[in-house]
Amino acid sequence: MLVAHRVDHIRAAEESEMAALEASGRPAGELMQRAAAALATAVLDELGGGYGRSVLVLANSGGNGGDALHAGARLLRRGVAVRACATSSQGLHRGGAHALLAAGGRTVELGEAEALLQAGRVDLVLDGALGIGGRGGLTGTASRLAEVCARTGARVLAVDLPSGLVADSGAVHESFTATRTVTFGTRRLVHLQQPAASRCGRVEVADIGLRLPEPDLRGWEVADLAAALPVPGPTDHKYSRGVVGLDTGSAQYPGAALLGVLGAVHTGVGMVRYLGSAAETVTARLPNVVTAAGRVQALVLGSGWGADEDGPRRLREAFARTHDEGSALLLDADALAALPALVEDPTPRPAPDRLLLTPHAGELARLLDRDRDDVETDPLGAAREAATRYGATVLLKGASQYVVRPGVDVVDVALPGPAWTGQAGSGDVLAGICGSLLAGGLPAGDAAAAGASLQALAAARHPGPQPPQTLAERLPELVAGLTSAPGATRRRAGTAEVGAQWGP
Numbered sequence: 001m002l003v004a005h006r007v008d009h010i011r012a013a014e015e016s017e018m019a020a021l022e023a024s025g026r027p028a029g030e031l032m033q034r035a036a037a038a039l040a041t042a043v044l045d046e047l048g049g050g051y052g053r054s055v056l057v058l059a060n061s062g063g064n065g066g067d068a069l070h071a072g073a074r075l076l077r078r079g080v081a082v083r084a085c086a087t088s089s090q091g092l093h094r095g096g097a098h099a100l101l102a103a104g105g106r107t108v109e110l111g112e113a114e115a116l117l118q119a120g121r122v123d124l125v126l127d128g129a130l131g132i133g134g135r136g137g138l139t140g141t142a143s144r145l146a147e148v149c150a151r152t153g154a155r156v157l158a159v160d161l162p163s164g165l166v167a168d169s170g171a172v173h174e175s176f177t178a179t180r181t182v183t184f185g186t187r188r189l190v191h192l193q194q195p196a197a198s199r200c201g202r203v204e205v206a207d208i209g210l211r212l213p214e215p216d217l218r219g220w221e222v223a224d225l226a227a228a229l230p231v232p233g234p235t236d237h238k239y240s241r242g243v244v245g246l247d248t249g250s251a252q253y254p255g256a257a258l259l260g261v262l263g264a265v266h267t268g269v270g271m272v273r274y275l276g277s278a279a280e281t282v283t284a285r286l287p288n289v290v291t292a293a294g295r296v297q298a299l300v301l302g303s304g305w306g307a308d309e310d311g312p313r314r315l316r317e318a319f320a321r322t323h324d325e326g327s328a329l330l331l332d333a334d335a336l337a338a339l340p341a342l343v344e345d346p347t348p349r350p351a352p353d354r355l356l357l358t359p360h361a362g363e364l365a366r367l368l369d370r371d372r373d374d375v376e377t378d379p380l381g382a383a384r385e386a387a388t389r390y391g392a393t394v395l396l397k398g399a400s401q402y403v404v405r406p407g408v409d410v411v412d413v414a415l416p417g418p419a420w421t422g423q424a425g426s427g428d429v430l431a432g433i434c435g436s437l438l439a440g441g442l443p444a445g446d447a448a449a450a451g452a453s454l455q456a457l458a459a460a461r462h463p464g465p466q467p468p469q470t471l472a473e474r475l476p477e478l479v480a481g482l483t484s485a486p487g488a489t490r491r492r493a494g495t496a497e498v499g500a501q502w503g504p
């Protein structure tokens with residue numbers, strides 16, 4: 001997992017390390033020197049050497065500027081020509097500027113910096129204008145230089161994060177766009193949250209000796225996905241591998257039924273029962289799908305129901321049966337629309353690790369009776385609120401896909417995928433994928449993060465305008481490749497003896 005922390009946790013860890021340094025008789029400034037050393041190494045790597053190269057350091061008076069200026073001093077000693085431009089009226093970080101000038105660097109005003117960039121005489125811009133202290137957006141000199149860098153295509157290496165972004169948020173503001181970012185001790189939330197993450201380029205974490213608490217955000221990697229996927233063993237059969245039931249689709253939206261079933265069938269489950277009203281559409285394409293009633297270890301409801309006045313009754317029945325029989329329940333699309341009516345309903349429902357909601361931002365806004373803009377401004381806060389209110393695990397779908405478990409502080413982010421998956425039908429397929437993983441025995445949080453990661457990885461490996469059904473059909477080769485790696489684990493599926501009886 002990639003781990004990321006909030007600014008308050010990072011600052012606390014920095015303070016504690018600086019106190020430890022001082023207690024052992026060493027200067028607290030050693031921490032900044034560790035950061036500067038890592039930056040200088042990354043710059044030399046990016047430039048393929050030192051002598052003859054030219055770097056423009058952008059710095060303010062804060063710690064981010066200090067890191068960049070001290071790195072500049074180190075680069076000067078490796079033969080790099082380093083100039084520094086102050087991006088705020090408060091000037092440059094005092095200790096950093098002193099070190100840079102002492103090493104033979106020089107400062108330039110905005111006009112000269114612009115001219116150097118426009119003439120292509122800068123091999124790399126080291127962006128130390130704003131770091132974790134940045135409030136979002138750029139003004140004055142920093143704003144002007146960001147515009148020139150973008151226009152001239154200058155190569156930018158960001159110190160900690162591209163200036164203008166906010167460390168604890170994935171929201172975009174006027175900012176630099178980096179090809180590479182070097183951060184310290186741990187990732188910041190911004191490095192894992194779209195759309196801002198796309199401005200960070202390749203992110204590297206330099207070890208500067210910080211002792212950090214449990215992460216606030218965990219980014220799934222390919223190895224995490226491979227380890228989570230259920231793999232059948234030699235004694236398995238269709239029931240032991242898990243049965244997923246889908247009550248999805250309608251006469252108006254039969255395609256949603258087919259797409260969900262395609263997702264489920266191609267992820268790797270023992271049996272798929274289709275229990276909605278579009279059975280003919282489904283079985284015409286997939287004869288392996290069973291339409292008879294029977295036990296299911298996971299039930300998927302809601303995709304393509306359309307406006308359904310009967311939704312609350314259908315949900316209540318699903319709550320009672322899945323709760324009593326120990327099955328997992330996934331609510332998507334129109335089932336989510338019916339959920340607010342049941343917020344105080346006494347019908348027992350599955351525990352949070354067996355109950356998964358899969359809203360996009362608009363659906364989450366409706367679950368909370370808020371505006372979509374609110375959800376997009378604070379996706380993690382909104383997903384947390386919904387998880388608590390409904391006592392369920394929430395997979396918030398979008399450019400970054402978050403998994404929030406009620407009462408659990410850490411939030412998971414699925415593997416990122418290309419924006420091509422933002423198309424009609426992707427959510428229906430994803431519901432089927434996650435349902436299949438729930439039936440295979442994964443707790444809701446893992447099923448959500450693994451399902452969203454699997455679909456994103458399929459899209460990343462087959463880029464372009466691939467329809468959701470095409471990507472669903474790519475899943476078997478992906479699952480096979482991931483699970484054939486040495487060390488792939490066998491996870492027990494739900495047994496055939498438990499599970500809700502479901503069907504007409």
Ligand SMILES: NC(=O)C1=CN([C@@H]2O[C@H](COP(=O)(O)OP(=O)(O)OC[C@H]3O[C@@H](n4cnc5c(N)ncnc54)[C@H](O)[C@@H]3O)[C@@H](O)[C@H]2O)[C@H](O)CC1
Pocket residue numbers: 014028029031032035060061062063064065067088129130131132133134135136137138139159160164184
């Ligand atoms: N302390 C250490 O030893 C280490 C620090 N590291 C680096 O330090 C920065 C954090 O430094 P800090 O001084 O707290 O914040 P910034 O450098 O980001 O600058 C804050 C400065 O800027 C002003 N400001 C904030 N937002 C804006 C804005 N939108 N426009 C203009 N000005 C703005 C604000 O008022 C402050 O004056 C961290 O990122 C690291 O790079 C290292 O971690 C090593 C150890």
